[in-house]
Amino acid sequence: MLAALVACRKPMPISVDGSMQYTVFIQDDSGLSDASNFTEVNLIEKVRVTLTSNTYYSRDATPDQYTVYTDQDGKAVFDRLSLSSYNVLAEREVKISDAADGVQNTVFLRAVKLVNLNRQTHHVDTLKIGMTGSRGLMINEIYFCGPVNDANYVHDQFIELYNASGRQVHLDGMMFCKTAIDSFIGMDSVDYVKGIWLYQFPGQPLTGLSYPLNPGEFAVIAIDAYDHTQFIASSIDLRKADWEFFNPYQGDYDSPAPNIINIIPESSNDFFLSTLHGGLILTDGSEWQYGDYNERRRVQYVHIPINTVIDAVEYSSSRKSAKLLTYRVDAGLAGFGATRYSGKSTERRLPGFDSNNSTLDFETINHPTPGY
Ligand SMILES: [Ca+2]
Numbered sequence: 001m002l003a004a005l006v007a008c009r010k011p012m013p014i015s016v017d018g019s020m021q022y023t024v025f026i027q028d029d030s031g032l033s034d035a036s037n038f039t040e041v042n043l044i045e046k047v048r049v050t051l052t053s054n055t056y057y058s059r060d061a062t063p064d065q066y067t068v069y070t071d072q073d074g075k076a077v078f079d080r081l082s083l084s085s086y087n088v089l090a091e092r093e094v095k096i097s098d099a100a101d102g103v104q105n106t107v108f109l110r111a112v113k114l115v116n117l118n119r120q121t122h123h124v125d126t127l128k129i130g131m132t133g134s135r136g137l138m139i140n141e142i143y144f145c146g147p148v149n150d151a152n153y154v155h156d157q158f159i160e161l162y163n164a165s166g167r168q169v170h171l172d173g174m175m176f177c178k179t180a181i182d183s184f185i186g187m188d189s190v191d192y193v194k195g196i197w198l199y200q201f202p203g204q205p206l207t208g209l210s211y212p213l214n215p216g217e218f219a220v221i222a223i224d225a226y227d228h229t230q231f232i233a234s235s236i237d238l239r240k241a242d243w244e245f246f247n248p249y250q251g252d253y254d255s256p257a258p259n260i261i262n263i264i265p266e267s268s269n270d271f272f273l274s275t276l277h278g279g280l281i282l283t284d285g286s287e288w289q290y291g292d293y294n295e296r297r298r299v300q301y302v303h304i305p306i307n308t309v310i311d312a313v314e315y316s317s318s319r320k321s322a323k324l325l326t327y328r329v330d331a332g333l334a335g336f337g338a339t340r341y342s343g344k345s346t347e348r349r350l351p352g353f354d355s356n357n358s359t360l361d362f363e364t365i366n367h368p369t370p371g372y
């Protein structure tokens, strides 16, 4: 009897896992929607709402994902969810015609949010979707983990840029830098980001007009722009890469693709990306300084003023990694599940989709997509 009493006193579980419900109402914040049931509160139908779990994954590291479209009342209901935090992505394609020339353009209305489903069984939320992204030039894909192989092959790594702005941008004098491998106290308050290695596009920073990238165009930058399938069958052919990282101080292979050149003579590295956890900084190239020299790691740090950073993305195949980049340039982590030699890649959910949080902006894809 005493045992029974003790058992009764034990707090009952507040909810059973798999019993959570998430209801979200989507409002159009842009006024661009053409929904027939457009109401005063701007609730809109046919919005695709996707929940991506941050806790549960299938065996191949694909996160659990659920998609529901909003109904006529602008409502999407997700049933029987597990206790977890979820990335919520709401998006709808809208066609708008330019008043001047009548040309139809497709724009995406989007919103992202991180929700924690815990304790309380029924969650009700409202999200406002509107125009996001299109801020300009950005890092669109990072292929860092290497192809499926057992020969430690990673030479087919590449970076893809995308011009999400409505105007031509010029790559002249821009620089790529890798983040330092250690985070440091105070990194969120100083006016620079700390990195290693600097590779620079030809041309004059800020003012050069020799290397344009048109709106909606991609630029692929290979570590080595050759056909990697001749060495590893599952790899990729990068002969058509637009650019190639080239280190003249190292005896790097110089393929016909134009070069982005190492500007720190003491560095004997080709621009290899860390295969587990790292970060990439694209700067306008107008300013940088030498930082301290790390004896133990034998690396020369450089300081990149934050106001020259065009885009920066931190990635890791594991969610547990400590941040290397200040949240001011990237609040999240791309690349989860792109484990070393898995042949996976990490890419923005849609070209130009940018909320400054790579956890939300990027998804891991099964095969790299250089140039598209
Ligand atoms: Ca190279």
Ligand SMILES: [Ca+2]
Binding pocket: 244, 246, 253, 254, 255, 256, 257, 258, 259
């Ligand atoms: Ca070359």
Ligand SMILES: [Ca+2]
Binding pocket: 140, 141, 160, 347, 368, 369, 370, 371, 372
């Ligand atoms: Ca791509």
